[in-house]
Amino acid sequence: MARGYNRLPLAAALLAAASSANAGISIPAGDWTLDIGGVVNAFYVSTKAPGASSAANIGTGLLPNVLAVSGSTRQNDLDVAFVIAIDPGGYTSHALSDGGGQENRQSFFSFGDKSWGTIKLGKDLGIFASDAILNDMTLLGVGTGAPAAGAAGNATTTLGGIGAGYIYADWKEQIAYTTPNMNGFQATVGVTQPYNTIVALAGPTGGATSGLGGGSTPAFEGKASYDFAADAVKGRVWVSGLSQRLDGVTTAPTGYSFSTSTGLAVTGSVAKGSQTANVEDIGASLSASGFTLTGYYYNGSGVGTTGVMDNGLSSTGQKRDSDGGYVQATYVLPTATKLGFAYGVSKLEAASGDTFTNYKNERMTFGAYHPLTKHVNLVAEYNNERVTTSNVQATTNTVALGGILFF
């Protein structure tokens, strides 16, 4: 009988107990298949920010190190699975810091069946903008956000393209339903942990905060994607969105007072009730003959920039509009090295009460990613980031050299 496939290398001819999980080390354990997987990465990062001396750091990139244990089984006609992961960062800047910081990004279980879909409960990557970061070529590199000289602290990661092309999906507690894959179409809807509005990470200083999460309601997130293949062209299109009530909005303080009995206190903050933040995005990725072109755009109100609900409100509690996106082109050389270029921008518009006129964070990234072995990638990146606030520009250049091992 004629074979419908080409002869494969002997070493790869049999796949014992191949699971749908991706981890590198698979352990049959009774009814369960346990997988141990993860990432180890380190980069030499040289950064020159405006008004500062050059900074040299050695640490983790956009991903921390990861050790994940997952398991899957079939019980009572249901696929049951779980993942628990710990994520140590690589940065330290002084002695006696216990080896740096650590995150705990994933801890969820799921159950379902191919016929009707999957329900997931626990902490995992947020639903909104998840495809934006998964398609970012700097996900396993460095991108923006390298620490300044002497300021690495216990940082766990850099920022990649976060805040310069898309908003971070973050790792959120959630209850989500994902449909079966229907000829390439798949959708996920879920309720997720509501976030407070903060003034942090990036963007213009100042702004109102919210301290009561979503009040009596969670955040609502959803996404839909369609994978297609037409002869030599393959790709994916996707949309996603998020809506969340912001309860307990409080305007920015106008001053400070100090008392020897109570210490420092802010003054002038006024309660402003609640707001509702909304954001949507759309993206597409096309691949042909070694080339891959990706385009992405988002538009929101009250959601802020860089992180979900970061800098989303003006000093008087009004919603700021934000939008942005990125384009990215990659090409795989005959040596299997992937070369890539990306341009991204995130913008935040001033609202009533703001003293700045506009905020824009742009980046250009040139990257080379080489598969030294099937589990080790070498990475070289140059990143140019330009932040414009009220028409004043500040440019940061970063060169990163290092590698990442995944198993």
Place this chain on the structure above:
Amino acid sequence: MKLIMTALVLVLSGCAQLMNGQAQPVLVKDANQHIMFTTCNGAAEGWDTCATKATKTCNNGYLVLEKTENAQGGFRSMTFQCKK
């Protein structure tokens, strides 16, 4: 001179290694049903390389049976069936 020659040998051997990147393999999951499994994890590979490997493996095209993705490290896997 010895130092220069040693450095040159190291650089050239390093470059030779860099010219020979290793792709993640395609594995046979079910030979009778022509079902295959591959991964395209990491920074150098992506869904495009998973699709390219499936195209090269199957003489008459393929059907995607399952794709999985985990954001922790860009883990991607694809199970596909070669058309007979």
